[in-house]
Amino acid sequence: MKIIEDARAPNPRRLRIFLAEKGIKIEYEQLDITEFDHKKPEFAELNPLRRVPVLVLDDGTAISESVAICRYFEELQPEPALMGVGPEGRARTEMWQRRMELNLLYPVAQTFRHLHPAMKELEQPQVAAWGEANRPRVLNMLTLLDDELSHRPFVAGEEFTIADITAMVAVDFMKPAKIERPGNSPSLDRWYASVSSRPSATA
Amino acid sequence: MKIIEDARAPNPRRLRIFLAEKGIKIEYEQLDITEFDHKKPEFAELNPLRRVPVLVLDDGTAISESVAICRYFEELQPEPALMGVGPEGRARTEMWQRRMELNLLYPVAQTFRHLHPAMKELEQPQVAAWGEANRPRVLNMLTLLDDELSHRPFVAGEEFTIADITAMVAVDFMKPAKIERPGNSPSLDRWYASVSSRPSATA
Numbered sequence: 001m002k003i004i005e006d007a008r009a010p011n012p013r014r015l016r017i018f019l020a021e022k023g024i025k026i027e028y029e030q031l032d033i034t035e036f037d038h039k040k041p042e043f044a045e046l047n048p049l050r051r052v053p054v055l056v057l058d059d060g061t062a063i064s065e066s067v068a069i070c071r072y073f074e075e076l077q078p079e080p081a082l083m084g085v086g087p088e089g090r091a092r093t094e095m096w097q098r099r100m101e102l103n104l105l106y107p108v109a110q111t112f113r114h115l116h117p118a119m120k121e122l123e124q125p126q127v128a129a130w131g132e133a134n135r136p137r138v139l140n141m142l143t144l145l146d147d148e149l150s151h152r153p154f155v156a157g158e159e160f161t162i163a164d165i166t167a168m169v170a171v172d173f174m175k176p177a178k179i180e181r182p183g184n185s186p187s188l189d190r191w192y193a194s195v196s197s198r199p200s201a202t203a
Numbered sequence: 204m205k206i207i208e209d210a211r212a213p214n215p216r217r218l219r220i221f222l223a224e225k226g227i228k229i230e231y232e233q234l235d236i237t238e239f240d241h242k243k244p245e246f247a248e249l250n251p252l253r254r255v256p257v258l259v260l261d262d263g264t265a266i267s268e269s270v271a272i273c274r275y276f277e278e279l280q281p282e283p284a285l286m287g288v289g290p291e292g293r294a295r296t297e298m299w300q301r302r303m304e305l306n307l308l309y310p311v312a313q314t315f316r317h318l319h320p321a322m323k324e325l326e327q328p329q330v331a332a333w334g335e336a337n338r339p340r341v342l343n344m345l346t347l348l349d350d351e352l353s354h355r356p357f358v359a360g361e362e363f364t365i366a367d368i369t370a371m372v373a374v375d376f377m378k379p380a381k382i383e384r385p386g387n388s389p390s391l392d393r394w395y396a397s398v399s400s401r402p403s404a405t406a
Contacts, residue, residue, distance in 0.1 A: 048347055049302060061291065068297035075290035087278035088264065094271035099252060130333035144251050 002027040003069075004046065005053040009033060010105065010173045011066045012053040013203075017165045018070045020203035022077055033122070067097065070162055082162050089157070096156040096163035104141045105170035107134035112177035138179050142171075142188060149187035153194070160195065168195045205230040206272075207249065208256040212236060213308065213376045214269045215256040216406075220368045221273045223406035225280055236325070270300065273365055285365050292360070299359035299366035307344045308373035310337035315380035341382050345374075345391060352390035356397070363398065371398045 003026055005012035019026060031037035031052065038050045046054045046062040055063045055072065063069055074083045084093030113123040114131030145155070145167065155163040171192060174181065182188075195201065206229055208215035222229060234240035234255065241253045249257045249265040258266045258275065266272055277286045287296030316326040317334030348358070348370065358366040374395060377384065385391075398404065 048351075049306060057291075063291075063294050063298055065298045065301045068294045068301060071297055072290050072294035075293065087275050088260075088266075090278065091266050091271045091275035094274055095266055095268045098268045098271060103252060125332070125336055127330060127332045127336055129328070129330045130336075133328055133330055133333075148251075 001058055002029055002056050003053050004029045004031060004043075004056065006031055006033045006038075009052060010109070010169045011051070014066045014162075014165050014169050015053050015069055016203040017169070017200045018082060018162060019073060020200035021080065021082055021160070021165075021198075022073060024073060024077060034118075067101070067162070082160070082165075084156065084161060093156045093161045093163055097161070097166055099141075100155060100163050100166040100170060104138065104145070105166055105173065107137040107141070108170050108173045108177050108179065110134040111138065111179055112173065115178070116176065135179055138174065139182055142182055142185060146182075146185035146188040149191045154191070160198070164191075164195050168192065168201065172196075204261055205232055205259050206256050207232045207234060207246075207259065209234055209236045209241075212255060213312070213372050214254070217269045217365075217368050217372050218256050218272055219406040220372070220403045221285060221365060222276060223403035224283065224285055224363070224368075224401075225276060227276060227280060237321075270304075270365070285363070285368075287359065287364060296359045296364045296366055300364070300369055302344075303358060303366050303369040303373060307341065307348070308369055308376065310340040310344070311373050311376045311380050311382065313337040314341065314382055315376065318381070319379065338382055341377065342385055345385055345388065349385075349388035349391040352394045357394070363401070367394075367398050371395065371404065375399075 003012075003015065005015070005028060007013075007016075007028070007030060031043065033052070037043065038052060044050055046056065047064040049064065051064060053064070053066060053069065055069045057063070063072060071083065074081070083097075084090035111131050111134045113119045114126050114134075115128060120126060149155070152158060154160050155167050171181070206215075206218065208218070208231060210216075210219075210231070210233060234246065236255070240246065241255060247253055249259065250267040252267065254267060256267070256269060256272065258272045260266070266275060274286065277284070286300075287293035314334050314337045316322045317329050317337075318331060323329060352358070355361060357363050358370050374384070
């Protein structure tokens with residue numbers, strides 16, 4: 001079993017943190033997105049959508065999409081539970097995971113991809129107005145998240161979950177995307193200090 | 204238990220088809236997005252992101268995000284399995300569900316939201332160049348899907364799953380988005396004829 005990734009990209013980082021929290025060790029193989037390694041035909045055989053990370057099982061089966069790979073490992077090794085416990089807990093965790101992915105990580109990524117000069121070749125066409133339109137969405141979501149985190153320690157509830165991983169990776173990705181963290185968000189700041197000091201954060 | 208939705212929107216339709224396939228009957232309550240019902244404060248208490256559908260449990264707990272609601276019902280009533288069987292099957296189904304959502308339904312929705320005059324007030328700002336940039340993504344994904352479906356009956360494998368639901372809803376949403384289906388895609392056409400003739404398609 002191995003994971004093919006570019007360790008600098010945010011989605012591979014989500015998976016590495018997830019596996020570190022579970023204490024699962026696995027072989028990693030690097031490819032270089034900036035050298036267009038993911039555009040090569042041999043990689044398309046593993047993921048026709050040409051994204052990283054990809055998990056390759058011993059029989060050659062390839063699974064892509066970070067959250068799908070996380071679920072595979074959650075099923076193989078349920079403890080510690082990172083995707084919720086019980087039908088309602090798992091639904092709530094998935095709800096928050098998706099909110100963090102679609103309404104925080106995704107708009108941060110769109111700001112980066114459509115405004116950063118380094119993405120000129122990888123994101124075609126770059127639409128600057130779309131990049132700009134995503135900036136306030138990020139800040140709105142962080143304001144909402146600050147309010148939510150005033151009621152509970154972690155994004156989806158009382159326990160650290162995949163929703164915290166996605167949210168932390170999104171917040172860190174704001175730096176290359178050149179989006180400033182909002183001031184006066186004490187609950188968000190308390191949560192960020194807590195999750196970013198876990199050993200898994202540097203995985 | 205009840206589901207709050209606007210029956211005309213694509214995400215509520217995903218959930219209705221999912222529940223119809225499971226034979227689960229549930230109360231629906233309509234709100235009108237075009238009248239901005241989802242912007243009212245009482246709805247924000249159920250979903251601060253103000254999207255439909257929302258599942259409201261008998262104790263008042265609200266779960267939003269279509270796929271999270273689907274997972275809740277998949278856990279309550281596992282048969283027929285619509286999210287895969289076994290760790291590898293569930294990972295593969297989630298991978299294809301996500302591919303269909305993020306690379307087919309989402310770009311169709313972006314084309315609609317950023318180019319359709321009816322969305323002028325709901326999507327602010329409308330960025331026409333971003334709408335146009337999504338059109339070829341839809342067609343590329345359908346070409347890839349046609350190729351995949353030449354190897355198996357359904358999107359994620361031998362069985363009908365949530366990935367087929369998301370893909371069918373996306374294909375149908377191309378009509379209001381004014382994107383033409385590609386010609387010469389026999390496997391896609393065969394699959395579409397099969398899934399759209401299931402009784403659940405009209406749920």
